[in-house]
Amino acid sequence: MKTKRYAIVLDTHRCIDCKACTVACKVENNVPLGKENYRNWVGADPLRGSYPNLGESYTPSQCQHCSNPPCAHVCPTSATTVSPDGIVHVIDHKCIGCKYCMTACPYNARYYNEEIEAVDKCTFCTQRIQVGRIPACVETCPTKVRVFGDINDPNSEVSQLLAENPSRVLKEAQGTKPNLYYLI
Amino acid sequence: MSTLLKQRPPLWLWLGILSIGVVAGFAGVINVLINGHAHVYNVTREIPWGILIATYVFMVVSSTGLCLISSLGHVFGIKKFEFIGKRAILLAILTLLFGFGAIGMELNHPIRMGIYVMLSPNFSSAIWWMGTLYGVYLILLCGEFYFLMKGMHKGAFALGMLGFIAAVSAHSNLGAVFGLLEARPFWHGSFLPIYFILSALVSGGAIVSMIVYFNHKETGTPMPQKYHPFFDILGRLQALFMMTLIFFVIWKIIPGLYGHPPEKFEATMATLTGPLAFNFWFFEVLIGMLIPVIILLNRRTRTPGGVMAAGLLATCGIFFMRYDLVIAGQLVSMRQGTADLVGGLLHYAPSITEIAIVVGAISGCLLVYTLAERYLPLDAEEH
Numbered sequence: 001m002k003t004k005r006y007a008i009v010l011d012t013h014r015c016i017d018c019k020a021c022t023v024a025c026k027v028e029n030n031v032p033l034g035k036e037n038y039r040n041w042v043g044a045d046p047l048r049g050s051y052p053n054l055g056e057s058y059t060p061s062q063c064q065h066c067s068n069p070p071c072a073h074v075c076p077t078s079a080t081t082v083s084p085d086g087i088v089h090v091i092d093h094k095c096i097g098c099k100y101c102m103t104a105c106p107y108n109a110r111y112y113n114e115e116i117e118a119v120d121k122c123t124f125c126t127q128r129i130q131v132g133r134i135p136a137c138v139e140t141c142p143t144k145v146r147v148f149g150d151i152n153d154p155n156s157e158v159s160q161l162l163a164e165n166p167s168r169v170l171k172e173a174q175g176t177k178p179n180l181y182y183l184i
Numbered sequence: 185m186s187t188l189l190k191q192r193p194p195l196w197l198w199l200g201i202l203s204i205g206v207v208a209g210f211a212g213v214i215n216v217l218i219n220g221h222a223h224v225y226n227v228t229r230e231i232p233w234g235i236l237i238a239t240y241v242f243m244v245v246s247s248t249g250l251c252l253i254s255s256l257g258h259v260f261g262i263k264k265f266e267f268i269g270k271r272a273i274l275l276a277i278l279t280l281l282f283g284f285g286a287i288g289m290e291l292n293h294p295i296r297m298g299i300y301v302m303l304s305p306n307f308s309s310a311i312w313w314m315g316t317l318y319g320v321y322l323i324l325l326c327g328e329f330y331f332l333m334k335g336m337h338k339g340a341f342a343l344g345m346l347g348f349i350a351a352v353s354a355h356s357n358l359g360a361v362f363g364l365l366e367a368r369p370f371w372h373g374s375f376l377p378i379y380f381i382l383s384a385l386v387s388g389g390a391i392v393s394m395i396v397y398f399n400h401k402e403t404g405t406p407m408p409q410k411y412h413p414f415f416d417i418l419g420r421l422q423a424l425f426m427m428t429l430i431f432f433v434i435w436k437i438i439p440g441l442y443g444h445p446p447e448k449f450e451a452t453m454a455t456l457t458g459p460l461a462f463n464f465w466f467f468e469v470l471i472g473m474l475i476p477v478i479i480l481l482n483r484r485t486r487t488p489g490g491v492m493a494a495g496l497l498a499t500c501g502i503f504f505m506r507y508d509l510v511i512a513g514q515l516v517s518m519r520q521g522t523a524d525l526v527g528g529l530l531h532y533a534p535s536i537t538e539i540a541i542v543v544g545a546i547s548g549c550l551l552v553y554t555l556a557e558r559y560l561p562l563d564a565e566e567h
Contacts, residue, residue, distance in 0.1 A: 034222075036228060036229040043519055061519070070365075070366060070367060073306075073308045073309070074306075074308075074309050074310065074311065074364070074365070075306055075309055076297070076301055076305070076306055076309040076311040076312035076315065077296070077297065077300035077301055077303075077304055077305070077306065077312075078300075078304040078305070078306040079300070079304075093296070094296065094300045094304060095292075095293065095296070096291055096292065096293045096294070096296045096297040096300065097221075097291050097292020097293050098290075098291055098297070098311060099227075099232035099233060100309070100311050100361070102229070102232040103232060103233060103365060103367070103368065103513075103514065104365050104367055105367065105518070106366070106367035106518055107518060107519060108229065108230055108517070108518035108519055110229075111229045112221075112222070112229075112232070112292065114220055114221075114222050117292065117293065174366055174367065175366070
């Protein structure tokens, strides 16, 4: 059987910038209080048009769980590793807090967590995946922006969405091979 | 101590100022240990490397430069440079150690580092290579200093040669720590590893001119005659290094402007006209390069005092070069929609605690060196 490769497909047209994903993530993963402490976020794209013809869209995002992750390449103590199912993890007790991964990540997906005393980031809610649940941000989203699944399984919802729709990844030119796909 | 009491006021003043600096540094360190990095440093999620990293770079560039310049004497056999060996290597050791101290305060877990760089090394990490090579370099410097003090020339030559190789390897890897970050266009590429080697020569030459100039002042004796031709040669060399540095700086800027390359352009403009502009034009260009080069190129001002003054100014300028390099590379946000942007850029200014630790590291280094100059036989038996 082919190994799993977890991914999230996002339909940003549905995003209403409610930030429920960020709140759910902070609660689920014990992310400390403070505006710099978050594993996912909703980015506001620049305003389009001029009054009264205006438009705005939002790009919710998080760690891209890159297949070619620069954070893992630069970590001096191998504290950042990639699990067989493609999830990029930080092994807390090996993190020395040099923040090299934070300067290397082109998505600013990492922050230093003073409570666990290590750099922290999205783990696709591994603790939930292990018991057959989906990540908290995916579950909570009121407009179902995010769909989580295994892109190595051609019958999964994510694979079908990517087959049926064109999509893009963030900063493709960086060569990081992200596993968050944005439907166009 | 009794002889210290008899010294002219400047030495007292010097030691007093350095002691205050060291106390400030200790206060900063204690503040971090009690309150934690997040509460006393101004580094952020988006600008995780601040003035302590810049100071580390400044200190280890100085160390590398001292090693390279001193190797002109006891490795490459340029007679006029031989007498600086002990002082240069001693200060190379001290700048490296205090540089480690500065980065140690930036790291959240220096003890974990000691364990896991050995237990689970990552050979694709430039920081791993830099740290390991600087560790080797430190050991070689200590050995070299020991041999120099014992007058064992063969050993000093052998370790000097190895130290030279380690210095260049470690230092270019420090450039690679920045240069290998594809996510940071202002840093990315082979420029920084090469530039770091050149700027180490400038730093080394500048600091050597100061330690040679001041070592006799401290004892109140007149400057030995042999120093005059040394300063003339050092001044010329330093002029060459600095003119090359100016050329490097110009060619760092042009690709950052030409065609407005995304992110690189914004970072370059942050240096030229943005939040780092005063640092750049006043400290880097005027104090750090133009005035020293004018002093060094003019035969009438290329006196021992002039070469020292040029070195002092260049060293001040180089500190700002390190700071601006480290900060400029992080000022452009990695993503749209980020809060706290001023003029499209992120903001960083060092906190009082960060500045106190920087002052402590530099003062501590100078204080230990001044005491070593006083109590170690650095003039005895030159080869």
